[in-house]
Amino acid sequence: MKRHLLSAADLSRDDAELVLTTAAELRELADRPIKKLPALRGRTVVNLFFEDSTRTRISFEAAAKRLSADVINFAAKGSSLSKGESLKDTALTLEAMGADAVVVRHGASGAPHRLAHSGWVRSSVVNAGDGTHEHPTQALLDAFTMTRHLGGHLDGRRIVIVGDVLHSRVARSNALLLDTLGAEVTLVAPPTLLPVGVESWPVETSYDLDGVLPKADAVMMLRVQRERMNGGFFPTAREYSRRYGLDGRRMATLQDHTIVMHPGPMVRGMEITADVADSDRSVIVEQVTNGVAVRMAVLYLLLGGSEPAVGGEE
Amino acid sequence: MSNYLITNVSVLGGTPTDLLLSGGVVADPADAPADAEVVDATGLVALPGLVDLHTHLREPGREDAETVETGTQAAAMGGFTAVHAMANTEPVADTAGVVEQVWRLGREAGYCDVFPVGAVTVGIAGERLAELGAMADSAARVRVFSDDGRCVSDAVLMRRALEYVKAFDGVVAQHAQEPRLTEDAQMNEGELSGRLGLAGWPAVAEEAIIARDVLLAEHVGSRLHVCHVSTAGSVELIRWAKGKGVDVTAEACPHHLLLTDDLAATYDPVYKVNPPLRTAADAEALRAGLADGTIDIVATDHAPHPHEDKDCEWAAAAFGMLGLETALSVVQQTMVDTGLLDWAGVAERMSYAPARIGRVSDRHGRPVAVGEPANLVLYDPSARRTVDPAETASLSRNTPYRGMELPGRVVATFLRGQATVLDGKLQ
Numbered sequence: 182m183k184r185h186l187l188s189a190a191d192l193s194r195d196d197a198e199l200v201l202t203t204a205a206e207l208r209e210l211a212d213r214p215i216k217k218l219p220a221l222r223g224r225t226v227v228n229l230f231f232e233d234s235t236r237t238r239i240s241f242e243a244a245a246k247r248l249s250a251d252v253i254n255f256a257a258k259g260s261s262l263s264k265g266e267s268l269k270d271t272a273l274t275l276e277a278m279g280a281d282a283v284v285v286r287h288g289a290s291g292a293p294h295r296l297a298h299s300g301w302v303r304s305s306v307v308n309a310g311d312g313t314h315e316h317p318t319q320a321l322l323d324a325f326t327m328t329r330h331l332g333g334h335l336d337g338r339r340i341v342i343v344g345d346v347l348h349s350r351v352a353r354s355n356a357l358l359l360d361t362l363g364a365e366v367t368l369v370a371p372p373t374l375l376p377v378g379v380e381s382w383p384v385e386t387s388y389d390l391d392g393v394l395p396k397a398d399a400v401m402m403l404r405v406q407r408e409r410m411n412g413g414f415f416p417t418a419r420e421y422s423r424r425y426g427l428d429g430r431r432m433a434t435l436q437d438h439t440i441v442m443h444p445g446p447m448v449r450g451m452e453i454t455a456d457v458a459d460s461d462r463s464v465i466v467e468q469v470t471n472g473v474a475v476r477m478a479v480l481y482l483l484l485g486g487s488e489p490a491v492g493g494e495e
Numbered sequence: 496m497s498n499y500l501i502t503n504v505s506v507l508g509g510t511p512t513d514l515l516l517s518g519g520v521v522a523d524p525a526d527a528p529a530d531a532e533v534v535d536a537t538g539l540v541a542l543p544g545l546v547d548l549h550t551h552l553r554e555p556g557r558e559d560a561e562t563v564e565t566g567t568q569a570a571a572m573g574g575f576t577a578v579h580a581m582a583n584t585e586p587v588a589d590t591a592g593v594v595e596q597v598w599r600l601g602r603e604a605g606y607c608d609v610f611p612v613g614a615v616t617v618g619i620a621g622e623r624l625a626e627l628g629a630m631a632d633s634a635a636r637v638r639v640f641s642d643d644g645r646c647v648s649d650a651v652l653m654r655r656a657l658e659y660v661k662a663f664d665g666v667v668a669q670h671a672q673e674p675r676l677t678e679d680a681q682m683n684e685g686e687l688s689g690r691l692g693l694a695g696w697p698a699v700a701e702e703a704i705i706a707r708d709v710l711l712a713e714h715v716g717s718r719l720h721v722c723h724v725s726t727a728g729s730v731e732l733i734r735w736a737k738g739k740g741v742d743v744t745a746e747a748c749p750h751h752l753l754l755t756d757d758l759a760a761t762y763d764p765v766y767k768v769n770p771p772l773r774t775a776a777d778a779e780a781l782r783a784g785l786a787d788g789t790i791d792i793v794a795t796d797h798a799p800h801p802h803e804d805k806d807c808e809w810a811a812a813a814f815g816m817l818g819l820e821t822a823l824s825v826v827q828q829t830m831v832d833t834g835l836l837d838w839a840g841v842a843e844r845m846s847y848a849p850a851r852i853g854r855v856s857d858r859h860g861r862p863v864a865v866g867e868p869a870n871l872v873l874y875d876p877s878a879r880r881t882v883d884p885a886e887t888a889s890l891s892r893n894t895p896y897r898g899m900e901l902p903g904r905v906v907a908t909f910l911r912g913q914a915t916v917l918d919g920k921l922q
Contacts, residue, residue: 267807290762291691291692291809294762295762377684378690
């Protein structure tokens, strides 16, 4: 029996809470001198990265190593999209090497889904970000971070996610998971950067950042990629920053307990100013620390027991 | 040449009768010679040989996906006696030489007649007109011109093409897709594309081109054909244009009649096609349009692809799906079994009308009647079958109906009195 984590929608509330409580236990390891557990000794975790993402890869690598798993890093930069080796052949290679879990980052939406359901591999598949689709472990680490700062649960908490929702896998996974955990999510973006059909998502939307900030319990700023500027989604970076960037003036309108988050990497001066990113409200560095604990929890729950507790797939 | 005496057959669903196929034509069964091969057609419906206005045979260039021979075998197995072979081959069918090559390959294969479609623009690059007149005057007698796979998006070029083909009674078959609105598009734009993170192909990108083209066709008094209509809005626009008297015809594909965009949630590229599978409301509008004549014909857009081009991640996969061998079954399920069309209506939309649009109705799309060319199909509407990709006559396996149970079975296909399919088997 195998389980996968492909989408935040795969997680029931019980699943998600189990990941978060497990992560909380594992998080304490980070403060100990010896940060290693034997839980996954003898298991092999492959980090299969078709896109460059050093921070996500090293986060998964640290998580697997702290659980004593063997880690293979496979940077398959030439995806089949660029006529290199196909996803299928790469998967068959990993299968032949005896991977127990494949952590996959891919530029094509649905690539982890294909990996899990095409019969190419038998291992568990963890989606580490696919195209503009999802990034479920990012959403878990974000929820974990919020939970720690907002009183131990997210029921009724108001979470504001700001920026390029259209192209953001982080926003998709967060919208799904935060809804599962009882939070009230508001997506804020220029209309050009909200997906068609967003009205059917379990979220509110707004074009007015100033209007939603005073009620927020957490504000998550999304990265705005430079190439979007050439796509005509907004007129200039300056106008974007004025309307949707988080600066000191806007930060001053937040409630005292409100935290500021960013999945990284940040474009300082674009969606977030340096004084906000480095302020006391910012939990951006803590998100990175929590990322390791959450990914440990995911790998542990997928691989550790005979009855994996995470994930909704077969 | 064999003679076939087909007994107890229901022509277009009518009262059972006998048919004699002799000398390449339908003859009086009273004249049947004693050695005529008898085909017991009890329970079978006879339809005129089907005519596909939109087939990709892939040859020359992609013989790993399909050849003229395997593609016409698939056509025969689907009940077709004529197919129009789209021009987006390698090299593109944009000269008399290439269209004559395809035409000749079809004659040699012998499973159904192949009428090459000529490219509208050189290399289907959308920049300058191909030698349309040379293709029209060639042995292939091209009358249908299309850059299918790409849209003739330049309004002036489209206008000139519409005007130019009037000299030889040609028609421009437009692949309606506004290119800027569909850059990198992967699936129908809607709630699901947003959720799946797949770039959307909005209905307006099809409808905007159709709206422009019907107005252009009206302005210059030309004949326009719209390929693979996929949206409810497109049906509305064509209905409006026909109401104004614009000389426009349109086709719908079986997959757009039956399948919907929710299949994309599997991320299985066997469901990736251009234009994409749409919503259930769109499919319903297409069915209604096909029933009331707004949509003139069913065309398959049979698009074979080798396995590796579908056995991959969605964005990397090729667009297109097989269609020839399942078209009649899908039409039965969506149009006949639902009461929207009778068999005469099917004959009109899958044989008579496509033959008229392609200007081949002197030879194809003729009534099943004494003296007419013996192009016909015997079909068992009471059969059921589960589609198995391994059984396709096509060289490719990319059928979206894999594992689905569909009604009906082609029992026999006759091309000019010769069986290309008999007892469900290729001859």
